Amino acid sequence: MGKAKLRWNEPLISQHESAAEGFTPEDFTEEDRLISKTTESFVKNEVMPLLESIDQQDHESVKKLFQKAGELGLLSIEVPEDCGGLSLSKKLSGLVAEKMGAGGSFSVSFNIHAGVGTLPYIYYGTEEQKQKYLPKLASGEWIGAYALTEPGAGSDALNAKTTAVLNREGTAWILNGEKQWITNAQVADVYVVFAKTAEGMTAFIVERSFKGVSIGPEEKKMGIKGSSTATLILEEVEVPSDNVLGHIGKGHHVALNILNMARLKLAFSNIGTAKQALNLAVSYAKQRKQFNKPIIGFSMIQEKIADMAVSIFGAESAAYRTADCLDNVLDSALPLDDRLRKLTNYASECAINKVYCSEILGRIADEAVQIHGGYGYMQEYEVERLYRDARISRIFEGTNEINRLTIAKLLMKEVQQNGISEPEAQLGSEGNRNRRFIQLSNRLFGKTLKALIRSRVNTQEDQEYARLLADMKKEIYVMESAARRTEKARQIYGGEKARLKEMMTNVICEEGYRRIEEMAVTALSSIASDEAERKLAFEEARSVSLPLFSNLFTQKREIAEKIAAHEKYTV
DSSP states (O other): OOOOOEETTSOOOOTTSOSSOOOOGGGOOHHHHHHHHHHHHHIIIIIGGGHHHHTTTOHHHHHHHHHHHHHTTTTOSSSOGGGTSOOOOHHHHHHHHHHHTTSHHHHHHHHHHHTTTTHHHHHHOOHHHHHHHHHHHHHTSSOEEEEOOBTTBSSSTTSOOOEEEEOTTSSEEEEEEEEEEEETTTTOSEEEEEEEETTEEEEEEEETTSTTEEEOOOOOOSSOTTSOEEEEEEEEEEEEGGGEESOTTOHHHHHHHHHHHHHHHHHHHHHHHHHHHHHHHHHHHHHOEETTEEGGGSHHHHHHHHHHHHHHHHHHHHHHHHHHHHHHHHTSSSOHHHHHHHHGGGHHHHHHHHHHHHHHHHHHHHHHHHHHGGGGGSTTSHHHHHHHHHGGGGTTTSOHHHHHHHHHHHHHHHHHHHOEEOOOOOOOSOSOHHHHHHHHHHHHHHHHHHHHHHTTOOTTTSHHHHHHHHHHHHHHHHHHHHHHHHHHHHHHHOTTTTHHHHHHHHHHHHHHHHHHHHHHHHHHHHHOSSHHHHHHHHHHHHOSOOOOOOOHHHHHHHHHHHHHHHTSOOO
């Protein structure tokens, strides 16, 4: 029996995703919302008053905040119960990360600790390692860090120069090297360190107290000034053999799987920061008067507010959908090793969320400053710091360029394994407009993909094509996620209560389709070798039965009015 071919007129859902209705943020229980409110209260009452001193490198305050977060259970969401944790879901972990996103520099320290600083022990630690380290990390007694990047190995992180050599007795590994830009470097008590052994890349647990471990000076950064960032220096560090994390020579499995999960956690944090920026912008726009009326009353400001809210809605919808997929894998009855292998199937979705959420945060932070006008450029206004802090997110956890290459590479690998077919999209007059936009987008994506394969374009070498493929897939994933969420809300709550979601989804799908059409034209025209071929490619891309476009201006005005009425992001 032949392999099933990819069909691009169908929803661009992961080939491994269940067809059942997925989770949306509206599905959180009252108990879940209590944890959310606890996080919000912690950020408001504990973190925000200390942000100025934290940004002055007040590491003692950071350590105390970690202990308070531990007491509240915020560090132990994913930690197993028998190790002092709550053993809860990726979705709830994402919700906590989202609410913590308003915590400035501390949110970065928190996410590194709760993410890459803790997850390696949960998924790859021995029982002894889990019992030794996880209770301390869950309580905030110890702070965790993750040491992968090196001065000569940034995007090429697996090409490490740090070495680990087993001693003659076979009782310990001797580590030498430097790890650069390590978040939590000065405050951490334990580091997950990756080093090259004769068998290959290996992960090690390195405690701060080990002889030969030292920390370089704090880096002077553009933003996130309060999160410790420094070089971890390893000089003849003796690490017990029992501190190998996972299997010798298999550290790349640890690095890549944990990195995928970290990308999703960063996406959630970006969503929280984006909501904060929007809320600040709305509050200011309602108070600031020009020409004798609040600037929120001007339609160009309303358009900015609406675009910000729509982007956040798309980001939320995609991120919680992906977290649900990861939970479905992790909650299965399969052995842990099999579950971890299946998690790699979602590397593309994690990368999509990282790229999309970090980039919408960049735009939203920028527009929040713009709405503040000259005041937004002044340090006394919160958006100034937020704007600087937001910039790192497009570099963290793999640059967005590397993530786009990852998305395209995984896509081409899937095509090679399964083949591709492109049946005609079924676009009858029935069915809603957004479903048609998604179908048409998938069709254009399929045409582009087939043309690239036919022309034997190497997307890892001709990276412009990889960028286009990744962005097309990203747009469709967000369109689908928003449409699924809205359809579910319509069925549960009825039309009027789902109206705001419907309008946001309309904007996402219509504008998303237009961007996809432009990308398809660009790709197909670039592949063509002469003018006649370009014309044919252009006509082929445009030869689709378009749905009627709508008046986005009026919808955006209504979206902005509803956001302004609540004085914060709401759906």
